[in-house]
Amino acid sequence: MIFYGKQSIAQSDIDAVVEVLKSDFLTQGPAIEKFEKYVAEYCGVKYAVAVTNATSALHIACLAAGLGKGDVLWTSPITFTASANCGRYCDADVDFVDIDPSTYNMSVDELEKKLQKAAVKPKVVIPVHLAGQSCDMDKIYKLSQEYGFKVIEDASHAIGADYKSAKIGCCKYSDLAVFSFHPVKIVTTGEGGMVLTNDKELHEKVLLYRSHGITRDPKMMTRTADGPWYYQQIELGFNYRMTDMQAALGYSQMQKVDEFVSRRRYLAKRYDELLKNINNIHLPDQNEDTDSSWHLYVVRVDFSKINKTKQQIFAEMKDRGICLNLHYIPVHTQPYYQKQGFKDGDFPNSEKYYEEAFTLPLYYSLTDEQQDYIVKNLVEVLQ
Numbered sequence: 430m431i432f433y434g435k436q437s438i439a440q441s442d443i444d445a446v447v448e449v450l451k452s453d454f455l456t457q458g459p460a461i462e463k464f465e466k467y468v469a470e471y472c473g474v475k476y477a478v479a480v481t482n483a484t485s486a487l488h489i490a491c492l493a494a495g496l497g498k499g500d501v502l503w504t505s506p507i508t509f510t511a512s513a514n515c516g517r518y519c520d521a522d523v524d525f526v527d528i529d530p531s532t533y534n535m536s537v538d539e540l541e542k543k544l545q546k547a548a549v550k551p552k553v554v555i556p557v558h559l560a561g562q563s564c565d566m567d568k569i570y571k572l573s574q575e576y577g578f579k580v581i582e583d584a585s586h587a588i589g590a591d592y593k594s595a596k597i598g599c600c601k602y603s604d605l606a607v608f609s610f611h612p613v614k615i616v617t618t619g620e621g622g623m624v625l626t627n628d629k630e631l632h633e634k635v636l637l638y639r640s641h642g643i644t645r646d647p648k649m650m651t652r653t654a655d656g657p658w659y660y661q662q663i664e665l666g667f668n669y670r671m672t673d674m675q676a677a678l679g680y681s682q683m684q685k686v687d688e689f690v691s692r693r694r695y696l697a698k699r700y701d702e703l704l705k706n707i708n709n710i711h712l713p714d715q716n717e718d719t720d721s722s723w724h725l726y727v728v729r730v731d732f733s734k735i736n737k738t739k740q741q742i743f744a745e746m747k748d749r750g751i752c753l754n755l756h757y758i759p760v761h762t763q764p765y766y767q768k769q770g771f772k773d774g775d776f777p778n779s780e781k782y783y784e785e786a787f788t789l790p791l792y793y794s795l796t797d798e799q800q801d802y803i804v805k806n807l808v809e810v811l812q
Contacts, residue, residue, distance in 0.1 A: 431803065433754040434613030434725075437689065437793040445681040449673045460673035464680040468588075468608070468623060471683065472598030476632035478624045479676055480639055483585045483609030485669040486622035487515035490605045491553055493624075493634035494579040496521050500552035503543070504583070505535045506759040506779040508557040512583045513760045521552065523769070525761050527776040531714045533727065533786075534564040536778070537572070544576050551576075557583040560756070561615075561693075561722035562715060563592035566602035585609035588616055589690035590722035597722075600627045605635075610675075613792075615689050615722055616682040618675035642666030689793045693723035696791055696800060700726055703804045709734050709811065711785075725756055729785040735811055739787065745810045751803055754788040 449460055461479055469477040480486045496502060502516030506525045516523040526543055529536040535556045544550065554573065556564035566582070573580045580603040584590075587597040588608050598606045605628075610621035624635045637644060642664030647654060650661045682689075697713075704710055711729040715721060732739060743753050759779040761771035773780065790803055 430750050430752060431790050431795070431799055432752045432792075433788050433790045435792040435794065436612040436617045437685075438617075439681075439685075441684075442678055442681045445677040446674050449677045452673070454673050456670060456672045458673040460676040460680065461671060464671075464676035464683070465623070467680055467683050468598070469625065471686070472596045472625060474599050474606075474625045475627045476625065476629070476635075478632065478635045478639060479618075479671040479679070480622045480624065480669040481671060482611070482620045483583075483607055483622035484511040484515065485639075485667065486607040486609075486624045487511055487555070487581070487583065488518050489635050489638035489667070489669060490581045490607055490624050491515050491519050491521075492638050493626075493631045494553050494581060494604060496553050496579075501549055502553045502555065503540075503551040503578075504555040504760075505557045505559070506761050506776045507533055507559060507757055507782060508583065508760060509585075509757055510760055510763060512555050512557050513766070515555075516553070523766070524551070525771075525776055525779075526554075527778045528782060530778045530782070532562060532564075532716055533559050533713075533782060534562065535569070537565050537568045540569065541572060544572060551578045553579045553581055555581045555583050557585075558587040558590065558597060560713065560725035560727055561586045561590050562713075563587065563590060563597055563719045563721075565716065565718070566592055567718075570602035579604045582606035585611075585614065585622075586724035587722050588614070589686045591720040593718050598625045600625055604628060605631060610679055610682075613724075615693070615724055616679065616686050618671065618679040618682070621671055621675050621679060637664055638666045639669045640666060641668060690722045692793050693791060694721070696795060697721070697723040697726055699797070699800060700789065700791075700804070703800070704728070704807075707808055707811070723791060726789045726791040727756065727786050728789060729782070730787070730811065731785060737811070739784075742787070742810055746806060749806045749810075751790065751806060753790075755783075755786060756788050757783075759783050 465477040496519040498520040500521040504512045582603045590597045606625045608623040610618040
């Protein structure tokens with residue numbers, strides 16, 4: 430079976446984890462800081478904080494940005510629900526900005542129009558770098574300066590990607606950024622995530638929220654420490670700490686991140702060539718300022734022009750040993766968010782995307798021969 434995504438684990442990754450298992454620290458040890466430092470240096474950002482997953486990273490990034498009750502978070506409807514749920518975790522309201530029909534990322538034009546009309550401006554905007562391609566962050570950041578909101582990049586798909594010749598995660602055009610290290614992502618720690626920022630105050634808040642809101646820093650305490658054992662809880666925080674085993678795996682994986690991304694870019698370009706003359710398939714567009722990490726390769730099909738449904742396409746491809754997927758179901762159509770007042774038709778570009786889109790297999794170890802097999806069968810199934 431050819432899955433849509435798959436981790437790539439080498440013996441060096443296994444050895445790195447075993448080394449930690451034989452060490453004195455399984456959690457809160459030196460592997461965490463080593464991993465954080467490497468990712469920060471790779472991205473060209475001052476601070477990086479490793480956490481349990483990208484959802485917890487989004488949560489504490491929002492808390493650090495001051496999001497709370499009475500505030501509003503805006504994000505894209507075409508994302509995993511975590512990009513919106515993090516706002517609800519903070520007791521804030523959530524709203525959406527429709528996508529650009531070309532890149533499938535948050536539309537800057539729609540964002541600007543919504544900002545101009547909104548009676549209540551967002552406290553936080555979360556652009557999502559879908560499939561590994563950056564949003565138009567320069568324009569979004571300029572709007573943030575004009576309208577006074579914080580920008581948190583949901584870069585879960587985008588480690589290794591570039592925007593205007595800088596690495597995603599450098600936070601040049603944002604206050605914070607978030608990575609995911611889930612197994613189907615480009616780099617994995619099993620489960621894991623990271624928050625990045627250039628702001629020292631935001632970094633200190635993220636560290637605090639990661640670990641129960643507890644500090645041992647004398648400068649943050651309300652009274653002098655009773656002894657070396659002493660700590661204080663000064664905020665309501667969480668246990669969002671990554672283990673040293675995960676961090677060791679992440680550090681080892683990061684040694685190959687450029688190799689992983691290079692292979693994905695090669696396979697994406699090869700899909701472009703193999704599919705460019707196939708009727709009724711629209712290939713993913715790329716903004717000239719971006720160089721995607723290609724976490725996903727999403728195609729769109731106008732099902733009104735073929736005699737099969739999307740369900741039939743998925744079933745027939747699976748029968749041939751190929752698992753397709755779909756990223757994503759528009760968040761505003763989920764029952765939970767419809768209870769918040771959203772309804773079908775609110776974001777038409779996102780809903781049209783959902784009707785037409787599906788994700789082809791793409792991962793580091795996918796071979797050229799497997800890719801040829803995928804394309805051959807897809808063409809046959811679509812006929």
